[in-house]
Amino acid sequence: MADSKPLFSPDGDPMAAEALLRDVFGIVMDEVIRKGTSASEKVCEWKEPEELKRLLDLELRSEGEAAERILARCREVIHYSVKTCHPHFFNQLFSGLDPHALAGRIVTESLNTSQYTYEIAPVFVLMEEEVLKKLRSLVGWSSGDGVFCPGGSISNMYAVNLARYQRYPDCKQRGLRALPPLALFASKECHYSIKKGAAFLGLGTDSVRVVKTDERGKMIPEDLERQISLAEAEGIVPFLVSATSGTTVLGAFDPLEAIADVCQRHGLWLHVDAAWGGSVLLSQTHRHLLDGIQRADSVAWNPHKLLTAGLQCSALLLRDTSNLLRRCHGSQASYLFQQDKFYDVALDTGDKVVQCGRRVDCLKLWLMWKAQGGQGLERRVDQAFALAWYLVEELKKREGFELIMEPEFVNVCFWFVPPSLRGKQESPDYSERLAKVAPVLKERMVKEGSMMIGYQPHGTRGNFFRMVVANPALTRADMDFLLNELERLGQDL
Amino acid sequence: MADSKPLFSPDGDPMAAEALLRDVFGIVMDEVIRKGTSASEKVCEWKEPEELKRLLDLELRSEGEAAERILARCREVIHYSVKTCHPHFFNQLFSGLDPHALAGRIVTESLNTSQYTYEIAPVFVLMEEEVLKKLRSLVGWSSGDGVFCPGGSISNMYAVNLARYQRYPDCKQRGLRALPPLALFASKECHYSIKKGAAFLGLGTDSVRVVKTDERGKMIPEDLERQISLAEAEGIVPFLVSATSGTTVLGAFDPLEAIADVCQRHGLWLHVDAAWGGSVLLSQTHRHLLDGIQRADSVAWNPHKLLTAGLQCSALLLRDTSNLLRRCHGSQASYLFQQDKFYDVALDTGDKVVQCGRRVDCLKLWLMWKAQGGQGLERRVDQAFALAWYLVEELKKREGFELIMEPEFVNVCFWFVPPSLRGKQESPDYSERLAKVAPVLKERMVKEGSMMIGYQPHGTRGNFFRMVVANPALTRADMDFLLNELERLGQDL
Ligand SMILES: Cc1ncc(COP(=O)(O)O)c(C=O)c1O
Ligand SMILES: Cc1ncc(COP(=O)(O)O)c(C=O)c1O
Numbered sequence: 001m002a003d004s005k006p007l008f009s010p011d012g013d014p015m016a017a018e019a020l021l022r023d024v025f026g027i028v029m030d031e032v033i034r035k036g037t038s039a040s041e042k043v044c045e046w047k048e049p050e051e052l053k054r055l056l057d058l059e060l061r062s063e064g065e066a067a068e069r070i071l072a073r074c075r076e077v078i079h080y081s082v083k084t085c086h087p088h089f090f091n092q093l094f095s096g097l098d099p100h101a102l103a104g105r106i107v108t109e110s111l112n113t114s115q116y117t118y119e120i121a122p123v124f125v126l127m128e129e130e131v132l133k134k135l136r137s138l139v140g141w142s143s144g145d146g147v148f149c150p151g152g153s154i155s156n157m158y159a160v161n162l163a164r165y166q167r168y169p170d171c172k173q174r175g176l177r178a179l180p181p182l183a184l185f186a187s188k189e190c191h192y193s194i195k196k197g198a199a200f201l202g203l204g205t206d207s208v209r210v211v212k213t214d215e216r217g218k219m220i221p222e223d224l225e226r227q228i229s230l231a232e233a234e235g236i237v238p239f240l241v242s243a244t245s246g247t248t249v250l251g252a253f254d255p256l257e258a259i260a261d262v263c264q265r266h267g268l269w270l271h272v273d274a275a276w277g278g279s280v281l282l283s284q285t286h287r288h289l290l291d292g293i294q295r296a297d298s299v300a301w302n303p304h305k306l307l308t309a310g311l312q313c314s315a316l317l318l319r320d321t322s323n324l325l326r327r328c329h330g331s332q333a334s335y336l337f338q339q340d341k342f343y344d345v346a347l348d349t350g351d352k353v354v355q356c357g358r359r360v361d362c363l364k365l366w367l368m369w370k371a372q373g374g375q376g377l378e379r380r381v382d383q384a385f386a387l388a389w390y391l392v393e394e395l396k397k398r399e400g401f402e403l404i405m406e407p408e409f410v411n412v413c414f415w416f417v418p419p420s421l422r423g424k425q426e427s428p429d430y431s432e433r434l435a436k437v438a439p440v441l442k443e444r445m446v447k448e449g450s451m452m453i454g455y456q457p458h459g460t461r462g463n464f465f466r467m468v469v470a471n472p473a474l475t476r477a478d479m480d481f482l483l484n485e486l487e488r489l490g491q492d493l
Numbered sequence: 494m495a496d497s498k499p500l501f502s503p504d505g506d507p508m509a510a511e512a513l514l515r516d517v518f519g520i521v522m523d524e525v526i527r528k529g530t531s532a533s534e535k536v537c538e539w540k541e542p543e544e545l546k547r548l549l550d551l552e553l554r555s556e557g558e559a560a561e562r563i564l565a566r567c568r569e570v571i572h573y574s575v576k577t578c579h580p581h582f583f584n585q586l587f588s589g590l591d592p593h594a595l596a597g598r599i600v601t602e603s604l605n606t607s608q609y610t611y612e613i614a615p616v617f618v619l620m621e622e623e624v625l626k627k628l629r630s631l632v633g634w635s636s637g638d639g640v641f642c643p644g645g646s647i648s649n650m651y652a653v654n655l656a657r658y659q660r661y662p663d664c665k666q667r668g669l670r671a672l673p674p675l676a677l678f679a680s681k682e683c684h685y686s687i688k689k690g691a692a693f694l695g696l697g698t699d700s701v702r703v704v705k706t707d708e709r710g711k712m713i714p715e716d717l718e719r720q721i722s723l724a725e726a727e728g729i730v731p732f733l734v735s736a737t738s739g740t741t742v743l744g745a746f747d748p749l750e751a752i753a754d755v756c757q758r759h760g761l762w763l764h765v766d767a768a769w770g771g772s773v774l775l776s777q778t779h780r781h782l783l784d785g786i787q788r789a790d791s792v793a794w795n796p797h798k799l800l801t802a803g804l805q806c807s808a809l810l811l812r813d814t815s816n817l818l819r820r821c822h823g824s825q826a827s828y829l830f831q832q833d834k835f836y837d838v839a840l841d842t843g844d845k846v847v848q849c850g851r852r853v854d855c856l857k858l859w860l861m862w863k864a865q866g867g868q869g870l871e872r873r874v875d876q877a878f879a880l881a882w883y884l885v886e887e888l889k890k891r892e893g894f895e896l897i898m899e900p901e902f903v904n905v906c907f908w909f910v911p912p913s914l915r916g917k918q919e920s921p922d923y924s925e926r927l928a929k930v931a932p933v934l935k936e937r938m939v940k941e942g943s944m945m946i947g948y949q950p951h952g953t954r955g956n957f958f959r960m961v962v963a964n965p966a967l968t969r970a971d972m973d974f975l976l977n978e979l980e981r982l983g984q985d986l
Contacts (some may be wrong), residue, residue: 347542
């Protein structure tokens with residue numbers, strides 16, 4: 001019957017589709033899961049952009065390509081991609097591979113649904129609620145609200161939007177022009193998303209008042225208090241403080257108790273950007289770094305960083321129990337959130353967010369947690385700390401490595417001082433010459449593909465390396481490798 | 494050597510990790526790819542929330558679970574999830590499964606990188622550029638800019654933020670209070686994200702002026718002109734018009750040429766929300782529906798909808814060649830976008846966006862396009878139109894189906910009039926009773942798991958069904974099934 005033949009089906013042939021998927025999965029297993037995590041393979045295969053373009057033949061054409069060619073393309077894409085799961089990828093705040101989280105991601109992608117209604121995401125609506133509840137309980141809250149956002153930057157924006165809405169509900173309808181001028185406060189070391197968010201939300205970057213930090217990069221509560229008074233004296237209304245638990249470069253934890261006291265005195269919303277450091281809450285040994293977090297109004301926490309859940313997985317957690325999220329963001333679209341549904345429409349969480357379609361970000365974290373248990377995840381966090389300390393001790397034993405400071409988290413910041421600069425600290429161009437070392441070493445390691453580690457200038461300090469110990473598969477040998485490799489790459493400098 | 498043993502590795506055992514992934518992939522193949530796309534299987538397995546919670550045992554505990562249990566959990570998650578790839582899932586603007594797109598998603602998830610720098614995403618930085626170039630060329634632009642956003646709602650927000658920044662660059666630093674009051678314009682039928690975006694961006698929902706639509710749901714350019722004059726008379730500055738190409742419910746295309754004329758006369762930014770209808774640009778036969786789109790300043794286009802690329806895949810395209818995206822959103826974070834890198838830092842596209850970490854959304858679309866070719870994708874679009882028209886013709890032949898209007902796109906909106914209401918159009922409670930039909934049928938189809946189709950009230954019309962023909966695997970038999978199934982489910986009403 002011609003009528004029941006597919007007018008069009010992918011590849012025209014379900015068997016071919018299955019074969020393709022099986023082959024691609026095989027390639028992923030060989031090239032990413034096995035070779036990509038092997039210390040004896042390269043972490044990256046550097047090509048200049050023009051050459052890479054030529055190699056990849058990226059152009060999209062009219063004609064389709066056969067399965068063989070598509071498989072070759074998958075191999076090429078993987079070959080020239082950076083292996084973020086490699087044990088010598090130290091470049092970002094995420095690295096490594098958790099097989100359960102990846103399994104959760106594969107299931108998520110195959111089911112391809114959107115998180116907005118119980119109708120089309122029954123499992124994930126309930127699962128998200130349960131995962132958020134667990135994260136909240138680690139913050140110290142027995143009730144509250146929350147949602148997964150597309151990244152920590154957007155989680156931070158949500159906090160700012162909720163805080164201004166709570167104080168001035170008019171804002172939603174009438175906009176910022178109906179409000180007095182507002183100010184929010186964050187430290188010099190806060191993530192750049194705070195300023196980006198202030199611009200995007202219409203507040204402007206000037207509305208972010210920068211609070212001083214101490215020599216370890218922690219916000220100084222007395223300066224916060226001073227900045228608040230200054231803003232008030234200018235006729236500007238303070239409404240939010242964003243403290244950081246685990247700053248991006250130095251890994252510093254702001255003193256939350258003292259900051260919460262200030263917020264309480266001034267009636268300000270306390271947001272904690274724990275995108276990076278939130279996972280420390282899992283560790284009985286180290287969670288004291290976030291003491292006071294239970295006094296926050298909102299917390300941003302990215303399990304895609306230290307917990308290796310996979311990009312993206314960022315939770316915004318709220319202490320609020322008054323349905324603030326839904327009131328602030330809801331628009332009651334009648335085509336999606338029909339009120340005459342046959343189930344409890346409170347389960348349709350889509351109106352809590354500013355997105356419409358929203359990816360399922362909870363399954364990867366949930367499945368990993370089920371497999372490892374809270375204990376397994378705690379062990380990972382503790383071992384990341386232990387390895388970072390091991391690295392610090394080893395680094396101190398070697399000539400040519402200079403710590404920026406004793407770390408309190410898993411960011412280990414240091415200079416590599418090459419032979420020609422050792423003992424030259426007093427020479428007038430020392431800092432300038434030292435600042436040029438990291439970019440050269442970075443170029444060499446990337447071109448060899450031996451490892452990747454980030455560097456940056458910071459305040460008055462010239463370029464230094466920021467080593468991040470996050471991959472749960474790391475060993476002491478990888479720490480030793482890092483030090484040896486820097487020595488090798490820099491021996492002629 | 495104790496020191497070279499992993500302090501911790503996932504599951505402690507790479508072989509176990511590989512076995513797990515292989516097993517999960519096998520489950521996905523059986524349960525999602527094969528059974529989930531089979532018309533003889535259920536599209537969903539309805540459970541009440543309380544029962545589903547019990548069945549899934551969602552709680553996260555201290556102890557981890559063995560591989561066997563984890564595999565069972567994957568099976569359960571899939572079993573109780575809605576199969577959006579099923580041929581009788583007609584509920585949203587996305588459905589179906591493209592094996593190449595899914596392959597691209599699996600590779601993406603395994604590589605787990607962020608799109609922000611060439612350093613860690615060399616392949617994807619170049620690929621995104623190439624895909625955006627292709628999409629722009631279909632819009633009719635030989636140059637321009639763009640970025641993939643986490644969904645069409647956020648793409649729309651970007652357009653609004655860019656338009657206000659272009660007119661008032663001060664806004665970024667000084668915020669909306671430094672600007673005159675602003676207004677943007679969108680039709681009554683526009684997506685709700687326009688208002689949500691206006692609230693989030695600090696403009697307030699009142700800043701969205703609602704333009705009238707004709708009986709087909711298309712914006713009336715004369716009313717747009719009138720609304721602009723009205724706003725100006727109130728001392729408010731119009732800055733943007735958001736036209737819709739493919740409205741969410743009716744599938745209407747706003748008349749872009751006439752709207753572009755109005756924008757030109759008043760010097761307004763023209764944004765086209767083509768999240769749903771953008772893919773029609775691939776069809777030589779139907780792309781006339783978007784005539785004039787080349788005159789837009791920005792376009793939002795979601796290949797995750799009609800093209801089945803997978804959530805999320807939403808492009809914001811810009812005609813701008815002045816680096817507006819980077820100027821508007823950039824913050825030059827020194828830890829990520831070092832200026833002394835050894836390659837051209839213009840390739841670090843992360844500063845174009847308000848996110849920091851950003852998922853790779855281009856590979857799934859690129860791989861599917863390589864496999865199908867532009868021709869293959871064009872055929873899909875054309876066949877979706879053809880099937881929608883087939884459905885309309887069949888529907889007209891049957892008693893008890895009443896079209897809302899002749900569709901010009903693949904949204905087919907209609908009432909099912911059950912036997913007891915046929916011929917009763919004149920009775921005073923007809924509309925009220927008719928509006929109760931769709932929710933009842935929806936409950937029945939979901940509880941049986943036979944199909945899923947959305948309904949909504951709309952303007953003065955009571956609940957009607959919105960049938961969406963998007964899944965490329967659909968056949969005429971599926972259209973016949975839909976009609977038969979509604980008759981069967983509603984025969985006693
Ligand atoms: C402290 C902190 N907050 C927020 C973010 C932003 O998170 P995302 O990259 O998910 O947007 C980061 C990213 O590194 C961060 O370090
Ligand atoms: C016309 C239109 N614009 C924008 C959107 C929002 O897209 P997303 O769900 O990706 O946020 C939709 C979603 O259905 C839509 O129909």
